[in-house]
Amino acid sequence: MSSTIAPGVVTGERYRTLVGAAKSGGYALAAVNVTTSSTVNSALEAAATNRADIIIQLSNGGAQFFAGQGMPDGFQAKVLGAVSAARHIHLLAEHYGVCVVLHTDHADKSLIPWVEAMLDHGERAFEQTGQPLYSSHMLDLSAEPIDWNLNESARVLERMAKIDMSLEIELGVTGGEEDGVGSDVDDHADPRLYTQPEDVLQAYDLLTPLGDFSVAASFGNVHGVYKPGNVKLRPEILKNSQALIEKERGAGLNPLNLVFHGGSGSEKSQIAEAVSYGVFKMNIDTDTQFAYSAPAKPYVDEHAKAFLHQIDPDDGTPYKKQYDPRKWVRKCEQGMAARLAEAFDDLGSAGKTIAG
Ligand SMILES: [Zn+2]
Numbered sequence: 001m002s003s004t005i006a007p008g009v010v011t012g013e014r015y016r017t018l019v020g021a022a023k024s025g026g027y028a029l030a031a032v033n034v035t036t037s038s039t040v041n042s043a044l045e046a047a048a049t050n051r052a053d054i055i056i057q058l059s060n061g062g063a064q065f066f067a068g069q070g071m072p073d074g075f076q077a078k079v080l081g082a083v084s085a086a087r088h089i090h091l092l093a094e095h096y097g098v099c100v101v102l103h104t105d106h107a108d109k110s111l112i113p114w115v116e117a118m119l120d121h122g123e124r125a126f127e128q129t130g131q132p133l134y135s136s137h138m139l140d141l142s143a144e145p146i147d148w149n150l151n152e153s154a155r156v157l158e159r160m161a162k163i164d165m166s167l168e169i170e171l172g173v174t175g176g177e178e179d180g181v182g183s184d185v186d187d188h189a190d191p192r193l194y195t196q197p198e199d200v201l202q203a204y205d206l207l208t209p210l211g212d213f214s215v216a217a218s219f220g221n222v223h224g225v226y227k228p229g230n231v232k233l234r235p236e237i238l239k240n241s242q243a244l245i246e247k248e249r250g251a252g253l254n255p256l257n258l259v260f261h262g263g264s265g266s267e268k269s270q271i272a273e274a275v276s277y278g279v280f281k282m283n284i285d286t287d288t289q290f291a292y293s294a295p296a297k298p299y300v301d302e303h304a305k306a307f308l309h310q311i312d313p314d315d316g317t318p319y320k321k322q323y324d325p326r327k328w329v330r331k332c333e334q335g336m337a338a339r340l341a342e343a344f345d346d347l348g349s350a351g352k353t354i355a356g
Contacts, residue, residue: 004356008094009086009102011135012164016212018053018099018354019257022280027348028260030340031055031103033285035062037088039292042333044089046340048096052349054340055281057103058085060114079117086133098353102133103168105283106140112152115139119159126163136166136214142173146199150206153213161211168281171195171203172218174261193220194234200241200256201248214257214281217241219274225265225286233270238277254278263287263343271346284343291339295331 005014022029034040034056047054058066060078067081086102093100107115115137122132139156141149149169157167172195195217207213219237242254249255258279263271264286271282300307306322321327344350 004354005099006094007097007099007353007355009090009131009135010099011102011131014099015101015135015166018101019214019280021352021354022053022349023254023257023278025348025352026275027352028275028280028282029053029055029101029349030343030347031057031101031259031281031283032288032340032343033057033059033062033105033283034085035065037066038329038333039288039336040085040089041092042292042336043340044092044096044098044100045333046337046344047098047100047353049337050341050344050350051098051353052344052351053099053101053353053355054349055101055103056089057105057283058082059105059285060107060111063104075114075117078114079121082118083121083133090131090133097355099355101135103135104137106138106170108140109144112139112156115156119156119163119165122160122165123163132163132165134165136168136212138168138170138216140170140216142170142218146171146202150203153203154206154210157207157210157213166212166214167207168214168216168259169203169207170216170218170261171199174216174218175220175222176224176262193218193222194237195219195241197237197241197244201244204245204249204256212257214259215241216259216261217256218261221260221262221266223262223264223286225290233266233274235270235273235277238274238279242278257281259283268346272348275347282343282347284340287343288336288339292332292336295335296328299328299331 005017010018032043034043043056063081064077066085067077071077089102125133139153141152153169160167173192175193217238219235220233238258242256245251245255256278260274260279260282263282263284303322306319311318
């Protein structure tokens, strides 16, 4: 390993260093969606245990849940939940001894105000601490015409670059939906599921002078997990986009920082192929949601009475130690952490932390 950096949340130059280490090292970072401090801590624990740097991200719905579904103003909850999660992670991440990238997930046209409100907080944090709250936000304007998508992405990137932030954009459509944002495109014959390399070149030319960005390129990937055979991945689309920019702009190998959405349920060989074409980030949500929830079932089955009675109605046995949420929530955290360990193996990031 060429260089190490301090553990904790990485932004700006340190984020660039981490992305560079992943790409040159031939591995990618797992980007896991979280919704609570419990899922955050599970992600941090998995990263620490496996010595893998990690990307922790929130969708707008996840951020709202982090603030609390009972908060009366839903928009405010989406903003403050994102701020609260970021502060939680900034405080704890360095103590887990790994590098953590803080990200937000899909924001379509209607959610641009959410991103800008988070940037208000990010700019304040940058003034006060020299570091923004988030390493990167995502703007997914892929449902809009390409020129509008790129011009709006450019406008927001200019603002973000001033506080050492990176922007993830989307070109082409990821099928399925992620937390209310997404498309009903799920027919793999639909050309919109496959990013056009010419669009990627246009994005590269417009955004490269403005700041750091990454591209969620569509190669048939779909959010969620479906029956085998329903999703036809074509990772060569990623290769073709990289090749066009290498050729047209004389850039080195894999000049683009690519993001793989809809990683849940994907075949391991296609994950490896995508990583070889410059994917440094793979999003995982559906599989970790299942891994978190599944352990609750056997626990509740095994301790069924404790979920019906505080004290056994027949023999008076107190069940407090069994229904204490820490008991069963801990099983959920361990389930999610185990699934993340598998993701780190698939992506080649286990044991590769650059934190030192
Ligand atoms: Zn996505």
